[in-house]
Every structure is written in C-alpha cells, then in structure tokens.
Amino acid sequence: MKNISSQSVLLTTSEIPLYAANKRSKPPVSNGVIGMLIFLVTEAMFFAALISAHMVIRAGLTEWPPWGQPRLAIETTALNSLVLLVSALLMGYSRRLLQQDKISSGRRWFGISILFGIFFLLSQGYEWVQLLEFGLTLSSSVYGGLFYLIIGAHAFHVIGALSVLIYAWNRLGSSKNPITPEAVFPLQILWYFVVCIWPVLYVLVYLS
Amino acid sequence: MSQSTSAVATDTHAEHHEELSFLYKYILPIDHKIIAMQYIFTGMIMAIVGGYFAYAFRMQLAFPGDLVPLYGLVGPGEYNMLVTNHGTIMIFWVAMPVLIAGFGNYLIPLMIGCDDMVFPRLNRLSYQIFLVSALVLILSFFVKGGGFGGAWTAYPPLSSVAEYSLTDWGASLWLLAVALEFISFLLGGINFVTTAMNARAPGMKMLDIPIAVWFIVVAVILFMASVGPLVAGAVMLFMDQRVGTTFFLPSAGGDPLLWEHLFWFFGHPEVYVVLLPTMGIVAEIITVFSRKKLFGYRTVLYTAFATGGLSFVVWAHHQFIAGIDPRMANVFTVTTVLISIPLAEMMFSYIATLYGGSIELKTPMLWALSFLAAFLIGGVTGIYLGASAMDVYFHDSYFVLAHFHYTFFPITIIGMFAALTYWFPKMFGRMMNETLGKIHFWGTFIPFNCIFLPLFFLGLAGQHRRIYNYDHFPDLATQELQDIRVFATYSLIVMIFFQLIFVYNFFHSMFKGEKATENPWKSNTLEWTTLSPPPHGNFKVLPTVYRGPYEYSVPGRDEDYWPQNEAPKKS
Numbered sequence: 001m002k003n004i005s006s007q008s009v010l011l012t013t014s015e016i017p018l019y020a021a022n023k024r025s026k027p028p029v030s031n032g033v034i035g036m037l038i039f040l041v042t043e044a045m046f047f048a049a050l051i052s053a054h055m056v057i058r059a060g061l062t063e064w065p066p067w068g069q070p071r072l073a074i075e076t077t078a079l080n081s082l083v084l085l086v087s088a089l090l091m092g093y094s095r096r097l098l099q100q101d102k103i104s105s106g107r108r109w110f111g112i113s114i115l116f117g118i119f120f121l122l123s124q125g126y127e128w129v130q131l132l133e134f135g136l137t138l139s140s141s142v143y144g145g146l147f148y149l150i151i152g153a154h155a156f157h158v159i160g161a162l163s164v165l166i167y168a169w170n171r172l173g174s175s176k177n178p179i180t181p182e183a184v185f186p187l188q189i190l191w192y193f194v195v196c197i198w199p200v201l202y203v204l205v206y207l208s
Numbered sequence: 209m210s211q212s213t214s215a216v217a218t219d220t221h222a223e224h225h226e227e228l229s230f231l232y233k234y235i236l237p238i239d240h241k242i243i244a245m246q247y248i249f250t251g252m253i254m255a256i257v258g259g260y261f262a263y264a265f266r267m268q269l270a271f272p273g274d275l276v277p278l279y280g281l282v283g284p285g286e287y288n289m290l291v292t293n294h295g296t297i298m299i300f301w302v303a304m305p306v307l308i309a310g311f312g313n314y315l316i317p318l319m320i321g322c323d324d325m326v327f328p329r330l331n332r333l334s335y336q337i338f339l340v341s342a343l344v345l346i347l348s349f350f351v352k353g354g355g356f357g358g359a360w361t362a363y364p365p366l367s368s369v370a371e372y373s374l375t376d377w378g379a380s381l382w383l384l385a386v387a388l389e390f391i392s393f394l395l396g397g398i399n400f401v402t403t404a405m406n407a408r409a410p411g412m413k414m415l416d417i418p419i420a421v422w423f424i425v426v427a428v429i430l431f432m433a434s435v436g437p438l439v440a441g442a443v444m445l446f447m448d449q450r451v452g453t454t455f456f457l458p459s460a461g462g463d464p465l466l467w468e469h470l471f472w473f474f475g476h477p478e479v480y481v482v483l484l485p486t487m488g489i490v491a492e493i494i495t496v497f498s499r500k501k502l503f504g505y506r507t508v509l510y511t512a513f514a515t516g517g518l519s520f521v522v523w524a525h526h527q528f529i530a531g532i533d534p535r536m537a538n539v540f541t542v543t544t545v546l547i548s549i550p551l552a553e554m555m556f557s558y559i560a561t562l563y564g565g566s567i568e569l570k571t572p573m574l575w576a577l578s579f580l581a582a583f584l585i586g587g588v589t590g591i592y593l594g595a596s597a598m599d600v601y602f603h604d605s606y607f608v609l610a611h612f613h614y615t616f617f618p619i620t621i622i623g624m625f626a627a628l629t630y631w632f633p634k635m636f637g638r639m640m641n642e643t644l645g646k647i648h649f650w651g652t653f654i655p656f657n658c659i660f661l662p663l664f665f666l667g668l669a670g671q672h673r674r675i676y677n678y679d680h681f682p683d684l685a686t687q688e689l690q691d692i693r694v695f696a697t698y699s700l701i702v703m704i705f706f707q708l709i710f711v712y713n714f715f716h717s718m719f720k721g722e723k724a725t726e727n728p729w730k731s732n733t734l735e736w737t738t739l740s741p742p743p744h745g746n747f748k749v750l751p752t753v754y755r756g757p758y759e760y761s762v763p764g765r766d767e768d769y770w771p772q773n774e775a776p777k778k779s
Contacts, residue, residue: 027406031326034405035398038432042394045436049470052437052442057455066461084407140454142461150446199504 036186040193042160043157047197048148051204057142066141070134072206073127081121081202088195089118093201098181100174108180114169117162117191124155150205154198161187161194228744238328239744244314245635246335246627250342251306257346258297267677270690272677278454285374287676288357293349295360296382299482300389301342301621304765307485308431309396311627312424316400316743318735319751321751321773327399334395341388348381356382359674363473364464366455368448369772380449382555390435397428409734409773411753416511418733418757419502423488423512427481434477443469447680456686470532472523479615480519484512484624487554490576493630494558495758496731497573498770499563502758504557511550519545528596529603537596544594546581551587555580564760570729571645574676575626579618580652586614586691587632589664604674607667612661625652627711632717633724637740640721644713649723651706658699662692730769733757737773 029034065071090113108136128148136144168187171179228237237243259510260279263411268282275281313331316323325331356378358367367383404417404425445467446501454460456467495502495538502508524540525530558580567573589611592598602608625648630642632640671684678684678693727736738747751773759770 025410029406031402031406034402035327038398038401038429039394041429042432042436045433046440047436048251049437049473053440053455053466056469057461057463059462061461118754119344138447139454145447145453145455149447153440153443160693185571 002151008125020070028183030185032183032186033189034110036189040189043193044197047153048154051200054150054204057146061142068135068144069081070131070136071143072131072147074206076123076127077202077206080127081198083116083123084120084195084198087113088115089156091191095181095185098184100182101179103172107169110169110172110184112163113191114162114165117165117171121155121158121162124151137183145203150201153155155203157194157197159191188197209701210711212776220281229459236332237322239330240313240317240325240328240331241635241742242619243331244310244312247305247310247313247338250339251310254297254305254342255624258294258302259704259707261290261294261297264698265294266697266700268676269678270694272679280701282676284676285354285357288359288674289349289375289378289388291674292357292359293345293355293382294613297304298616298620299360299478300386301345302624303482303616304389304393305338305484305587306624307620307627308424308427309334309393311420311485311489311631312396312400312428314631315735316403316421316424317407317441318634318738318746319733320404320407320412320423321734321747321753322403322407323745323747323750324337325399325611326403326514328405330395330610331399334392334399336716337388337395338392341392342383344381348378348385351377351381353378360446363446363471364448365458365469368445368456370449373648381448383442383446383449383603385563387439387446390439390442393431394435397432400428401425401432409751410426411755412772414506416756418487418488419505419508420485422509423484423491426512427484430477430484430519431481434474434481434520436682437470438474441467444470465527466531467534468527469523472526473520473527476523477516483615484515484617486579486619486626487512489623489627490579491561492559492731492733493572493576493626494561495760496630496729497570498562499568499760500561501564501760502557503560505756505758508554508557511554513551515547515554518550522547522594525594525596525599528599530680534596541594541596545591545722548587549595555584555587566726570640571640571649572626572630572729574646574649575622575629575633578649579622579626582614582618582622582653582656586611586616586618589614590657600665604672605667606663606671606673609673610660613663617656617660621652621656621740625649628714630729632714633728633742634735634742636721637724638717638719638721638729640717641713644709646708648709648713651709652703655699655703655706659696659703662696666692672707727771730767731772732759732769735770737771 012050072099094106094109094113097109100106131147134148138145138148164187168179168184171177172184232238234242237246264276264279264282265287267276268287292603307668313325339506353375356362356367356373356375358373358375358379362379363384366372367379370379371582373379404421408417413558444453447453454462458464478550480602491502506513522540522544523546524536528537528540536710562577589607593602593608593611629640629645632638644770666689669684669689671678671689679690724740726738726740728740729736734747734751734753735742735753752775754776755770757772761768762770
C-alpha cells in the first residue's frame with residue numbers, strides 16, 4: 001500500500017491501510033493535523049508558563065531592566081520580526097499553491113519561506129553574540145536569564161521547525177520518495193505557531 | 209459485515225502481519241499490545257523498587273536507628289532520598305505507565321475496534337524514551353551524594369542549590385528523568401487522542417465509546433494541557449542547578465513561589481490524570497459483574513469533563529501556608545470543594561449501577577468495589593484539606609499523607625490489580641486462579657487499611673511529615689504513638705508478603721492456567737469479540753458497531769449481554 005507517505009512525515013503512520021479495509025470513511029481531519037494540534041496545546045501552555053514566569057519575576061523587582069545590564073536591540077529585532085511574519089505569509093501562499101496541485105511553484109515559495117526563517121535565526125544569533133559581548137549572560141542577572149530562556153526557547157523551536165520543514169521541502173521535490181502536500185500541512189501549522197508566538201514574546205521581552 | 213469486506217481485511221492482514229523476528233516482535237515492537245506489556249511490566253518492576261523504598265523507611269520509623277534487614281542503616285539523608293523517590297516512582301513510573309500508557313495502549317485500539325494505534329512508531333519511541341527515563345532515575349541513586357532527597361515536589365531553593373540539598377548530581381538526574389518521562393507521555397498522548405478520534409470502528413459514535421477509553425482520552429488531554437508549565441519549570445530549575453541562573457533564588461531576584469505555582473499547576477490535574485483511567489476501568493468492571501447498564505452514561509461522561517475543567521483552577525490549595533494572599537485562598541477553597549461535586553456524582557452513578565444488579569463477586573469485581581470504598585475515604589478527607597481554615601493545621605502532617613494514600617493507593621495499586629485481573633484472560637489467553645486471587649485481594653485490602661487508617665490519627669496528633677526519627681521530638685516520641693507506627697509498619701510487611709501470592713498466580717496462570725475463551729466474562733465491548741490473546745492486527749474482520757457498550761440484561765433477549773458488534777436481527 002503506497003499510502004504510507006500520505007500521512008505526516010514526523011508522525012509516521014501504520015503501514016496497515018486502516019481506511020482501506022472495511023468500510024471506514026476518511027476522517028474529516030487527518031491524523032497528522034490532530035496530532036499536531038494536540039502537541040501545540042502543550043506548546044502553548046509551555047510558552048504561557050514562560051510568559052507568566054517573566055511577569056511574576058519582574059513584578060517582584062523594583063528596577064527593570066536591572067542597573068548595569070545592556071539594553072536590547074528593539075528596532076533591529078522589530079525589522080527581524082517582520083521578516084519572520086513574511087515567512088509565515090509565504091508559507092500560507094505556498095500551501096495554497098500546493099493545494100491547487102502546483103507542486104513545483106508551491107515548493108519554490110515553500111523554500112523561500114524557509115530562507116526567510118533562516119535569515120531570522122541568523123540575525124537573532126548575531127544579536128546574541130553582541131549581547132554576550134556587552135555582558136548580558138545567563139547568570140549576569142535574572143533579567144539575562146529570562147531573556148536567554150524565553151528567546152532561546154523560541155529559537156530552539158525555530159531550529160526544530162526549520163529542520164523538519166527543510167526535510168519536508170526536500171521530499172516534496174524528490175522523485176524517488178515524494179510526500180503529498182497533505183503530509184506537509186501539519187508541519188506548516190507548526191511553523192504558523194512558531195511565528196505567531198513570536199510577536200507576543202517580542203512585546204513581553206523587548207517592549208515592556 | 210459483508211463477506212466482501214472481510215475478504216479485503218483478511219488479505220491485507222495476511223500481507224502485513226507475517227511472522228516477525230524476536231527482536232521486532234518483543235524488543236522493538238510497533239504492535240500496541242506488546243508496547244502495552246512493555247509499559248505494564250516496566251511499571252510493575254518500578255513498583256517493586258518503590259515498595260522496597262517504602263519498606264525501608266517504614267522500618268526506620270517503627271524502629272528508629274536500627275539496621276533495616278535487607279537494607280541497612282537509614283540516616284536522615286538516606287531517609288529523604290527514600291521518601292522522595294518512593295513518591296516519584298509510584299506516581300510517574302508506576303501509576304502513569306501502567307494505568308495510562310499501559311492499559312491505554314492495550315485498550316484503546318481493541319475497544320474502538322481498530323488494528324493498531326495510528327502512529328505506531330511514535331508509540332514505540334514513546335516507550336523507549338520512558339525506559340531511558342527509568343534508567344536515568346535508577347542511575348541517580350548511585351551517583352556521588354546519592355539520590356535526590358528534596359521531596360517529589362522539589363521546592364527550590366532546596367532543590368536548586370547543591371549546598372542545600374547535598375545531592376548535586378542526584379537532583380539534576382532526578383529532574384532529567386522526570387522531564388524525559390514527560391516527553392515520553394507527550395508522544396504517547398498525541399497517539400491516544402488521535403487514535404480515539406480517527407480510527408473508531410464504523411458505526412461507533414461518540415457516545416458508543418466505552419467509558420474506559422473516554423476517561424483515558426480525557427486524562428491525556430488534561431495531561432497535555434497541564435504538563436507544559438512543569439516542563440518550563442523543570443527547564444528553569446535545571447538551569448538554576450547547572451548553568452547558574454537564579455530564577456528561583458530569592459537572594460538574586462528570583463521567586464521560589466513561582467516554582468510552586470508551575471509545579472502544582474501540573475501537580476493537581478495530575479491527580480485526575482491518574483484517577484480517571486482507574487475510574488474508567490472500574491466502570492467497565494462493575495457493569496459487567498452486576499449485569500446492568502451503566503447508570504447515566506452521559507452523566508458519568510460529563511462529570512469527567514467537569515472534573516477535568518475544574519482541576520485547572522484548584523492548584524493553590526497545596527500552597528495555603530506558602531504565603532499566598534488569604535483572599536486567593538478563599539477562591540481556591542471554593543473551587544476545591546466544588547470539584548468534589550462532579551466526582552461525587554460519578555460515584556453515585558457507579559453505586560446506582562450496582563443497585564439491583566445481579567452482582568458476581570469475582571476477583572476483578574472485588575477490586576473494583578474496594579476501589580470505590582477506599583477512594584471514598586480519600587475523597588471525603590480531601591474536603592477537610594481543601595478548606596483553607598483546616599488545612600493551615602493539617603498541612604504537611606500525616607493526615608495529608610494518609611489522605612493522599614487513600615486516593616493514590618486505590619487509584620494505582622487497586623486499579624492496577626482490577627485491570628490486570630479483568631483483562632488477564634484477554635492479554636494472555638488464560639484464566640487466573642480465582643481462589644488465589646481472592647486471598648491476594650483480602651491480603652492486600654485489609655493491610656492497606658491497617659497501614660493508612662492509623663496515620664490519620666498520627667496526623668491529628670500533630671505528627672509532621674518528612675522527619676526520619678521522632679525521638680528528637682518529645683511530644684511525638686511517646687509510647688502510644690510509637691505503637692501506632694509499629695502497627696502500620698507490620699501491616700506493610702504483611703501486605704508485601706501477600707503480593708508473593710499475586711506474583712505466583714500471575715506467572716503460573718500465564719503459562720499453566722485454564723485456557724480462556726474469547727469472552728469469559730460475557731462482556732459487550734469489542735476487545736472480547738476477538739481471540740484471546742488477540743493476534744497481531746487484533747481482529748480477523750474489523751468490527752462494525754451497532755450499539756453502546758453497556759447493553760446488559762436487555763428485556764426480550766435470551767442472553768443478558770449484547771455485544772456492540774452483533775448485527776441487529778432483520779425482522
């Protein structure tokens with residue numbers, strides 16, 4: 001049965017064709033999408049905890065940011081955030097093309113969206129290097145700790161999401177072992193989540 | 209079920225379910241039944257470790273300072289390590305893997321009539337991570353400084369600063385093990401919910417799903433929604449321990465209360481995460497052995513939803529004396545007392561199911577009934593502790609300890625034995641010995657009450673938890689109180705000895721027991737319509753469902769049960 005690849009890449013399904021046997025109808029929402037949405041509930045709660053930790057610790061201190069700690073690059077990061085948002089829009093555009101079975105152009109925009117994501121990651125990394133030079137480290141203050149914890153948790157998610165997206169991009173175009181646009185959809189949802197959580201973190205960490 | 213579909217099904221099974229090598233069948237399986245066994249057996253082995261720890265520290269409490277046979281001397285640090293890891297093991301490495309991961313894996317595909325989980329490889333990965341987490345925990349007992357001793361709640365700064373806890377690596381490995389275990393159940397949980405949503409047999413509507421499956425799904429959703437904050441907290445605590453951040457260190461701008469909130473935001477729903485699967489298992493058993501329809505299927509289901517929803521707004525009742533605002537304490541007192549309403553309603557539905565039924569006191573039924581009785585005591589004493597005015601006095605006393613053992617023991621141990629004795633014929637294709645089963649039941653249930661009932665009185669007498677030797681407290685070192693401690697310890701030893709009967713019965717029946725038929729208990733649910741044990745792929749013909757799972761003693765039928773997949777007669 002060749003429908004192995006019609007499911008998500010991450011959440012590889014049974015080779016047993018469940019819906020082929022018996023008169024089982026195709027479920028309204030695919031397995032991969034349900035699995036991803038449940039996973040994102042946990043992720044959302046994880047970030048909610050980090051956000052509340054930031055607010056609680058900050059509420060307990062009189063001076064924020066603490067004296068002697070470098071200020072964050074608000075403007076550069078704002079531009080950078082824009083790049084990330086554009087990446088999500090491009091991903092949505094690519095999803096539309098893929099749904100219309102325009103695989104090659106869909107895949108091209110998919111790749112461009114990934115490039116925007118990589119740009120975001122690299123420019124954030126450059127900001128980190130500068131901040132470290134200015135003396136903002138994990139243990140320099142609870143301010144620094146929270147910065148690297150929250151932005152780092154997000155960066156970790158960006159890296160993870162980009163890796164699976166690159167893998168999916170590669171397999172979308174492969175002739176030997178292709179996957180369907182439907183199988184890519186859960187990963188695109190993951191990317192929307194990673195992008196959409198960013199403005200919240202930006203406002204919390206940079207602006208407040 | 210038409211002939212043509214059965215032909216299709218048989219073909220695909222012949223194609224895909226060929227004989228597997230030992231390695232792929234038992235070590236790296238994707239079959240949900242084998243993964244379930246892996247979880248259940250790992251959980252039972254961990255239960256032995258947890259029970260051994262309980263034996264060691266109970267002996268120290270009864271005979272302070274004496275050498276404990278088969279263990280040695282229990283010093284203060286040693287004692288802390290024993291109680292901490294006893295709690296951690298029993299909740300995270302026994303209750304969770306056996307009840308949710310083990311029976312969830314075994315029952316969900318069988319009860320909803322499909323051939324496997326929808327993500328079998330994710331399922332296998334989930335067990336492998338779980339096994340690694342168990343090994344990391346065991347490793348933490350042997351590193352320099354010994355295992356972590358800061359209680360299963362791991363409050364900082366005791367848990368975050370090595371100079372305070374004296375277990376530099378023990379604390380970090382403990383935390384790592386817990387975090388790995390959560391990742392494992394996260395993967396498993398995704399699988400459970402997706403399978404129950406998408407892979408049900410044709411004809412099985414939402415309200416035809418057996419309560420056991422429903423409750424495991426609700427429990428998993430509770431777990432998924434509550435575990436995020438604890439993972440975040442665990443990352444922060446780990447960074448405090450190893451990287452030098454100060455999130456929980458008040459001297460450097462951190463907030464130790466924050467950890468308590470992150471921990472208990474998970475910790476309280478966790479109680480219902482382990483309770484609901486057992487409640488579901490008990491619902492299955494009492495309907496089968498009282499030959500009656502479950503009283504108020506929808507009520508039972510909706511009370512589970514209500515319990516799940518409320519469980520997210522009660523966590524601060526663990527922190528009444530931690531310095532939270534007294535006005536907040538009022539709010540949490542109200543929500544805590546409210547949560548007993550849906551649970552009481554669930555209990556009443558179960559009791560109403562029993563009322564007027566033709567009750568058969570087989571071993572699984574004894575376990576199920578004793579669960580209801582024991583959990584009732586746990587639930588009622590919980591109402592005292594939920595009220596902040598009383599909790600201020602009871603907090604951290606043995607009253608609390610007895611209360612939560614009256615909830616967790618029935619949930620974990622009684623629930624596990626109920627499920628094992630009930631599904632044993634399906635799992636291994638043989639019947640367990642009834643007489644030995646009943647001896648084991650009474651030999652466990654009576655000593656259980658003898659251990660924990662006296663602890664309520666010790667708590668009321670003011671005995672504080674987490675003290676390794678009461679000789680240093682003149683008010684608590686009296687002969688009367690010491691006699692109670694000795695009695696509880698002897699009861700524990702008696703209970704441990706009766707477990708040998710279970711071990712014998714379990715393994716003897718597995719190989720030498722009487723052969724089981726497909727449906728020895730005359731039950732309705734789908735797992736009993738296939739062979740015992742079910743083959744790889746579960747069903748010869750994937751079933752079609754025509755009715756709900758609890759149609760027992762329906763008037764006008766010859767048999768008193770009506771399997772879910774039996775096609776209605778054409779009249």
